[in-house]
Amino acid sequence: MTLKDTYDAIIIGAGHNGLTLGAYLARSGLEVLVLERRHEEGGGLCSEEVTQPGFVHNIHANYHTFVDMAPPVADLDVRGHGVEYVRPEVQMASIYDDGTALTIHTDMDKTLASMARFSEKDAATFQRLYGEAHGFVDLLLGTLMYQPPLSVKELTKALATFGVEDRSEFLSVKLRRETINQFLNRHFENDKIKAHLAFHGAVCSYTNDVAGLAIGYPLLVGKIDNWHLCVGGSHRLAHALWRDLAQHGGVMWSDADVTDIIVEGGRAVGVKTAGGLELHARKLVASTVSVEQTLLEFVNPKEIPDELSQRVKSEVVHKDWSLFSVHMAMRTFPEYKAAEFDPDVNRAWVVNLGIDSIERLNADWKSIRAGNLVDPQPNAAVNSLYDPVDAPEGCTTGLLRQFAPFALADGGEGAWDDMGRWYGQKCIDAWRRYAPNLTDDEIIDWSVFTPHDIARKLPNMVRGDWMMGEISLANMLDQRPLPELGQYRTPIDGLYMAGSTQHPHGFITFGPGYNALQVIADDLGIEKWWSRI
Amino acid sequence: MPDVYTPEWYEAVKSAINDRVATLASVPVDEFTIAVEIVGDGRTPYVAEGDVRRFLIRLEGGTCAWYRELDADDPSVKLDYRFTGPGSDFDAIAAGLADPIDAALSGTIRVKGDMRFLMRQAEMVQVLLEAYSQGVETTWPKGRPPYDGVS
Numbered sequence: 001m002t003l004k005d006t007y008d009a010i011i012i013g014a015g016h017n018g019l020t021l022g023a024y025l026a027r028s029g030l031e032v033l034v035l036e037r038r039h040e041e042g043g044g045l046c047s048e049e050v051t052q053p054g055f056v057h058n059i060h061a062n063y064h065t066f067v068d069m070a071p072p073v074a075d076l077d078v079r080g081h082g083v084e085y086v087r088p089e090v091q092m093a094s095i096y097d098d099g100t101a102l103t104i105h106t107d108m109d110k111t112l113a114s115m116a117r118f119s120e121k122d123a124a125t126f127q128r129l130y131g132e133a134h135g136f137v138d139l140l141l142g143t144l145m146y147q148p149p150l151s152v153k154e155l156t157k158a159l160a161t162f163g164v165e166d167r168s169e170f171l172s173v174k175l176r177r178e179t180i181n182q183f184l185n186r187h188f189e190n191d192k193i194k195a196h197l198a199f200h201g202a203v204c205s206y207t208n209d210v211a212g213l214a215i216g217y218p219l220l221v222g223k224i225d226n227w228h229l230c231v232g233g234s235h236r237l238a239h240a241l242w243r244d245l246a247q248h249g250g251v252m253w254s255d256a257d258v259t260d261i262i263v264e265g266g267r268a269v270g271v272k273t274a275g276g277l278e279l280h281a282r283k284l285v286a287s288t289v290s291v292e293q294t295l296l297e298f299v300n301p302k303e304i305p306d307e308l309s310q311r312v313k314s315e316v317v318h319k320d321w322s323l324f325s326v327h328m329a330m331r332t333f334p335e336y337k338a339a340e341f342d343p344d345v346n347r348a349w350v351v352n353l354g355i356d357s358i359e360r361l362n363a364d365w366k367s368i369r370a371g372n373l374v375d376p377q378p379n380a381a382v383n384s385l386y387d388p389v390d391a392p393e394g395c396t397t398g399l400l401r402q403f404a405p406f407a408l409a410d411g412g413e414g415a416w417d418d419m420g421r422w423y424g425q426k427c428i429d430a431w432r433r434y435a436p437n438l439t440d441d442e443i444i445d446w447s448v449f450t451p452h453d454i455a456r457k458l459p460n461m462v463r464g465d466w467m468m469g470e471i472s473l474a475n476m477l478d479q480r481p482l483p484e485l486g487q488y489r490t491p492i493d494g495l496y497m498a499g500s501t502q503h504p505h506g507f508i509t510f511g512p513g514y515n516a517l518q519v520i521a522d523d524l525g526i527e528k529w530w531s532r533i
Numbered sequence: 534m535p536d537v538y539t540p541e542w543y544e545a546v547k548s549a550i551n552d553r554v555a556t557l558a559s560v561p562v563d564e565f566t567i568a569v570e571i572v573g574d575g576r577t578p579y580v581a582e583g584d585v586r587r588f589l590i591r592l593e594g595g596t597c598a599w600y601r602e603l604d605a606d607d608p609s610v611k612l613d614y615r616f617t618g619p620g621s622d623f624d625a626i627a628a629g630l631a632d633p634i635d636a637a638l639s640g641t642i643r644v645k646g647d648m649r650f651l652m653r654q655a656e657m658v659q660v661l662l663e664a665y666s667q668g669v670e671t672t673w674p675k676g677r678p679p680y681d682g683v684s
Binding site for chain 2: 132134135136137138139142143147148150154155157158161162163164167168171531532533
């Protein structure tokens with residue numbers, strides 16, 4: 001296959017948002033080209049054999065929490081293209097230092113029973129909150145996730161008009177001023193339950209001590225039991241999206257490092273690549289990479305207002321913590337000491353190891369924000385419990401994730417290259433304290449993926465920011481990443497932002513690509529076949 | 534007083550909507566087609582269990598231009614919104630016994646369509662819902678909600 005000179009739409013970045021947007025546009029009859037800097041599609045949907053052959057590790061995205069909530073899953077027939085999702089029966093657990101454990105199940109009665117062992121009152125509270133959140137999760141998704149964003153002011157006005165403030169804990173405007181910690185402290189009494197729920201928020205990037213993030217907690221609660229695993233590795237989703245794009249005439253071109261967006265007469269009309277390609281776009285160019293790359297590197301500075309350039313430099317804010325990962329090839333599943341208390345922990349897909357109070361998490365954030373490594377209490381995911389093909393027979397993969405700074409106080413991000421292996425061993429040692437059967441003999445191989453590695457492998461994740469923009473009230477909805485970019489358009493006609501810099505945010509939500517599609521369809525008069533009611 | 538779900542009743546609802554919308558300072562100029570699907574749930578006597586009564590409602594400039602009952606879902610109709618829920622809940626709303634916002638928030642009645650518009654036009658939506666739930670004196674020839682076993 002050779003590239004043509006001109007396409008209707010050129011999309012920069014073949015992560016799940018770029019592929020999603022591309023596939024919808026291709027299905028709408030546009031000639032679509034998706035350009036990818038790396039050797040393959042996927043972006044964060046990256047699965048590689050980084051330990052031993054046969055062990056498939058999700059280097060980045062591991063948790064698919066919007067399956068069957070995100071419209072593209074059905075619209076683009078990802079299952080028909082070979083994706084198999086599993087929703088593990090025991091979704092998550094917290095194991096505490098005293099040998100007790102809390103488990104979250106797809107069967108909510110089991111979750112409530114597990115909580116009740118710590119506090120019957122808290123279990124009842126959670127049941128009520130889950131019921132409320134689950135009732136309107138569809139409305140939340142339709143209103144807040146899979147539409148170009150409303151403003152907080154519009155939302156507040158509407159909620160006041162409907163008079164719903166008193167009808168649910170989750171619809172109160174005071175959540176806009178609260179941290180998740182405050183929300184949890186107002187509603188729950190047991191430290192371990194609160195710690196688990198705060199941990200759940202943090203794993204979803206909703207840091208529990210950040211003011212205003214309580215506003216996002218209803219959705220987190222509503223989908224607490226909707227965590228899915230992509231069998232065979234998360235990259236299979238990327239491949240399915242690529243397949244849908246290709247089947248509808250679209251092209252994904254890898255090893256194409258975009259260096260310039262060509263602007264003529266104030267309109268984006270194409271791109272140039274490091275390899276010397278010059279490609280033209282009849283209708284649009286959409287970028288799914290970072291705002292910094294798009295507007296400061298790809299676009300000639302004279303094409304955008306100086307004020308916007310300055311605001312991108314100074315006001316686009318990234319997460320103040322990142323993730324350190326240890327990928328493991330093992331001969332056995334973990335057998336937790338806490339299984340004596342709750343046998344289901346041995347079947348839990350994701351396990352929070354030892355964070356037993358909000359205060360512990362708070363202390364960690366403080367230290368991490370100062371650039372320090374904390375005594376690791378990683379979370380451990382064992383995909384092989386539910387994925388029959390991610391490891392050779394009789395073996396298993398393991399993934400440890402530890403909250404960590406991007407730049408270390410001593411040595412900056414570059415210091416990770418010397419520290420990574422040492423810190424990885426400490427994470428493994430921490431896991432062993434709870435699962436003593438994971439001896440050296442049972443661990444075949446392991447490798448680390450540091451915050452610095454995230455930024456090097458996926459440069460759109462600036463400073464290892466896996467959400468591609470701070471998660472805070474000031475950076476939500478139409479304010480993300482800046483008010484003038486919040487509706488997926490840019491000051492340059494025909495240039496759109498369609499990646500996780502935009503509302504809603506990173507994670508495998510499909511949201512930014514799907515929402516940018518709505519705006520593009522409005523601008524180009526494309527029939528919205530996907531939104532038939 | 535019209536019997537519920539009869540042409541006369543829908544005419545009364547239409548009048549109630551239009552009277553109330555006329556009092557609003559501003560209404561959107563947009564035109565919308567809305568499907569309402571009332572599902573027989575074994576409690577309402579007005580829809581056989583397992584059956585679905587389908588109505589199309591056309592709003593133009595905030596006022597109700599027409600309504601139509603359908604024998605079956607008509608995929609050729611381009612809908613802007615679809616409201617689907619158990620018959621006993623729709624009955625309770627029409628009787629002024631249940632709040633439609635509560636029904637939507639609890640997921641009892643499911644709403645599909647552009648939620649941004651509903652939020653931005655909350656005032657008009659509120660008026661439409663009030664007209665539906667409180668604007669018509671309704672008679673209930675097969676019994677009035679709440680039904681046995683339904684609070």
